[in-house]
Amino acid sequence: MKCPYCGKCSTNVVDTRESSERIRRRRECSDCDRRFTTYETVEKYDIQVTKRSGDIMEFDEEKIRDGIEKAAEKTPLEEDDIESTVEDVKRQVMDRKEVTTEEIGELVKQELKRRNEVAYIRFASVYDSFENAESFQEEVEALQEK
Numbered sequence: 741m742k743c744p745y746c747g748k749c750s751t752n753v754v755d756t757r758e759s760s761e762r763i764r765r766r767r768e769c770s771d772c773d774r775r776f777t778t779y780e781t782v783e784k785y786d787i788q789v790t791k792r793s794g795d796i797m798e799f800d801e802e803k804i805r806d807g808i809e810k811a812a813e814k815t816p817l818e819e820d821d822i823e824s825t826v827e828d829v830k831r832q833v834m835d836r837k838e839v840t841t842e843e844i845g846e847l848v849k850q851e852l853k854r855r856n857e858v859a860y861i862r863f864a865s866v867y868d869s870f871e872n873a874e875s876f877q878e879e880v881e882a883l884q885e886k
């Protein structure tokens with residue numbers, strides 16, 4: 741988060757207030773010591789995701805993040821890298837009305853490939869062997885239920 745006064749990015753959250761619709765954060769810049777407020781709201785998507793089976797589901801950012809997190813385990817990729825990967829994938833589908841799970845999988849692969857070879861290979865091998873990230877997710881959930 742950039743400081744609106746000096747433009748530096750080193751800010752600390754000094755106070756957080758949550759309401760049902762948004763989160764208000766009071767931040768302090770560690771360069772110029774000035775304070776400012778930011779608001780977080782839930783982003784709503786209007787994208788339909790088509791599964792290979794033809795079923796349609798809602799775009800689920802969490803599922804994408806989960807897949808990337810698993811692939812990034814024990815690699816130098818950190819939370820910020822994972823977040824930027826999710827953001828880059830999202831940005832490429834945001835203005836679409838429809839996207840397929842295959843396309844999402846391909847985008848994740850491309851983005852991981854640019855960042856870390858191990859995470860890329862891991863994601864690709866899991867993704868390809870389960871055909872798509874969706875069935876992988878179902879597989880993981882099925883295992884957890886046992």
Ligand SMILES: [Zn+2]
Nearest residue numbers: 743746769772
């Ligand atoms: Zn500042």
